[in-house]
Amino acid sequence: MKEQFGKKKNIIIPEKSGLAVLTGAVLFGHQPTSTAKRMRLTYGIRSWPEWDLQMHLESKRVYLDGVNRCKDIFFKYFQVGELVECCDEESQVFQAVRPFESTLECTIYTSSDPNPLYVTDPSCQRLGNLIVPLPRIQQGEASKILVEITMIIGNNELFVRARDLVIGRVFETQFDMC
Structure with a gap:
């Protein structure tokens, strides 16, 4: 240390440096501070x-119920x-595409590309699913x-929540972001 940083006057080398790191991690776990971080992937x-x-x-x-999709x-x-900050959230409302489905499969993807167009692009990977049971509807009410x-x-996870409107x-479900 003295050879590398010899110009510095005071070099402090704690006797139990591993314990200092562990103590800091425990304190952070009990009292996390809000710190911004950069997203490693596109979600x-x-x-x-x-x-x-x-x-x-x-x-x-594809042609689904009278509409080209x-x-x-x-x-x-x-x-x-x-x-992003911890607890930042983004929401979007989606309409069921197919009438009379009993569930909506919300498939979550990641990508190393900032702007992927298709989930089948080489940069995309499937992270997981959230299955949402859909309410029963009357004929012609799929748009509702x-x-x-x-x-x-x-902090280190992505939470996904689906709310049937x-x-x-x-x-809800969650995924590791590590």
Whole structure:
């Protein structure tokens, strides 16, 4: 230390440096301070917007209940490099695509790309699912099934919450961000 930092007058080398690190970790665990961090990956979900000839590949077009939709779109919540605080959250309301489905499968993806277009891009990886049971509806009321999907940044985890806006049920899961 003295050879490397000889110009410094006071060099302090604690006798139990490992204990100092452990004590700091325990104190942080009991009294965490809010510190911003940069996102290591882009986080989003698979969505099915209306198909757009100018933006989407023909191979991604599917016809669902009278509407041309684009499958496998990466809907971005948080972007790689973005500065976030603990408890930052982003929400979006989605409409059920297919009438009479009993569940909505919310598939969460990550990407090293700041702006992936499709969840099938080479930079994307499936992180996991959140299955949301959907309420039963009457014929012609599919447009009334709305689900709010929220992603919340934790200290080292990503929380995903889905709230059925028809009857208010909430479903949650979490993933490690390490």
